[in-house]
Amino acid sequence: MRRVRLHLALVAMNTAFLVALALAGFVAFEVSVTLAGALGTALVVAVAAWSLTRLAVYTTERSLRRLLVPSEGASNSAAIPSRFEITSDDSGMYDLRSTLDRRLAKSEQRRDAARSERDVAMRILESLAHGVVALTPERRVEFCNRRASELLGLVEMGRGSLLIEQVRISALHELIDRAVDGSTCELTTPPGQRLLVTYQRLSEGGVIVIEDVSEVRHLEQIRRDFVANVSHELRTPVSILRATSETLSHVISERPEMAGKLVDSLLRNSERLSNLLSDLLDLARIEAGKLHLQPEVLVLPDLLAEVQSLLAGKLAERQQTLQVEIATDAACFADHLATTQVLMNLIDNAIRYTQVGGHIAVKARQSGTRCIIEVADNGPGILEHHRARIFERFYRVDGGRAREAGGTGLGLSIVKHLCEAMGGGVQVHPNDPSGSRFVVELPANAAK
Numbered sequence: 001m002r003r004v005r006l007h008l009a010l011v012a013m014n015t016a017f018l019v020a021l022a023l024a025g026f027v028a029f030e031v032s033v034t035l036a037g038a039l040g041t042a043l044v045v046a047v048a049a050w051s052l053t054r055l056a057v058y059t060t061e062r063s064l065r066r067l068l069v070p071s072e073g074a075s076n077s078a079a080i081p082s083r084f085e086i087t088s089d090d091s092g093m094y095d096l097r098s099t100l101d102r103r104l105a106k107s108e109q110r111r112d113a114a115r116s117e118r119d120v121a122m123r124i125l126e127s128l129a130h131g132v133v134a135l136t137p138e139r140r141v142e143f144c145n146r147r148a149s150e151l152l153g154l155v156e157m158g159r160g161s162l163l164i165e166q167v168r169i170s171a172l173h174e175l176i177d178r179a180v181d182g183s184t185c186e187l188t189t190p191p192g193q194r195l196l197v198t199y200q201r202l203s204e205g206g207v208i209v210i211e212d213v214s215e216v217r218h219l220e221q222i223r224r225d226f227v228a229n230v231s232h233e234l235r236t237p238v239s240i241l242r243a244t245s246e247t248l249s250h251v252i253s254e255r256p257e258m259a260g261k262l263v264d265s266l267l268r269n270s271e272r273l274s275n276l277l278s279d280l281l282d283l284a285r286i287e288a289g290k291l292h293l294q295p296e297v298l299v300l301p302d303l304l305a306e307v308q309s310l311l312a313g314k315l316a317e318r319q320q321t322l323q324v325e326i327a328t329d330a331a332c333f334a335d336h337l338a339t340t341q342v343l344m345n346l347i348d349n350a351i352r353y354t355q356v357g358g359h360i361a362v363k364a365r366q367s368g369t370r371c372i373i374e375v376a377d378n379g380p381g382i383l384e385h386h387r388a389r390i391f392e393r394f395y396r397v398d399g400g401r402a403r404e405a406g407g408t409g410l411g412l413s414i415v416k417h418l419c420e421a422m423g424g425g426v427q428v429h430p431n432d433p434s435g436s437r438f439v440v441e442l443p444a445n446a447a448k
Contacts, residue, residue: 131210
């Protein structure tokens with residue numbers, strides 16, 4: 001506004017001066033007045049011209065002020081006028097007003113588009129499963145989504161704060177120090193989370209992308225342990241089968257009395273190998289979701305009688321007793337074959353780990369909408385630190401004793417997966433005064 005006013009004043013002065021000189025010369029020439037009169041006339045005309053020009057400047061300045069002042073005020077406000085207003089005496093400003101209106105409309109459209117794009121980008125960044133942190137060249141936090149704050153253990157990462165003041169993980173800062181395009185490192189937070197961090201250097205700062213890989217690393221470790229355990233479990237029976245077969249081929253004609261023992265060894269280890277492969281296939285089918293269950297109302301006395309008859313030989317061999325107590329209203333809504341396998345594995349496990357002449361008890365009752373089945377023994381029991389892992393694949397409290405007993409190390413893991421697939425669960429507790437007590441919980445009716 002100040003520049004416009006100065007420009008108009010200079011124009012007015014020049015115009016007034018030229019007009020005054022022209023009029024003075026004209027009057028002097030026509031009237032032949034003295035030089036002093038001509039100069040006086042020129043002065044009068046100059047003053048009149050200056051007054052008229054000043055009036056024009058004032059009118060123009062007022063019109064420009066009405067046009068420009070609202071736009072300057074609106075530039076700092078959220079509400080920008082859609083057009084500029086002028087009064088009836090501003091008729092000479094219509095063209096300027098139209099130009100300003102058009103530019104203002106375009107500016108408003110660009111502002112709305114930028115704001116909309118920013119809001120969309122913010123929503124996308126906040127919804128990501130990965131953490132994202134944008135840094136300035138001074139390593140100040142320019143943006144941090146909610147997931148990044150969670151992974152880094154922060155309540156909220158303040159914008160403008162230094163990253164080193166917020167995050168005390170040295171590996172992260174070392175990554176930024178030596179960063180090239182797409183530098184990546186894996187670090188462990190104090191709570192034990194495994195984070196995969198990628199840093200991308202930009203022309204103005206950089207971006208950190210954080211991914212939680214704790215579950216992935218855990219699954220990889222499980223896979224490695226599984227392969228190692230399967231290899232170990234298969235090696236023993238296969239080696240025995242091979243050695244026994246070779247021995248049998250040599251002694252069957254020379255020492256017939258040894259043939260019977262060798263054949264028994266072949267049968268035992270082939271059965272052990274068959275059970276291991278069967279359990280592996282069952283577990284793989286369950287975990288892959290390919291187990292087709294057909295839930296139905298099961299009559300527990302009949303089901304337990306069936307299981308008891310299948311295990312009668314093992315009970316007699318170890319001189320153990322099996323006591324069954326079933327409430328009259330006990331029933332469950334579950335798959336027949338899966339429930340039979342659960343009870344078979346639990347009772348067979350109790351037979352293996354209970355001393356000769358021991359006692360096993362099976363109880364069943366209904367509690368609300370759930371059916372509770374308990375399998376208890378009076379064996380040595382399971383220590384507390386083992387109970388937390390007893391349902392893991394191939395986990396054994398006493399590995400040597402388990403192998404002697406013929407177990408595969410997969411029975412309890414299969415029980416856990418089958419119970420969960422049928423909408424239930426299984427837990428282990430110490431039995432009073434000694435032994436272990438496995439508690440199976442299954443739905444009691446179709447509604448649940």
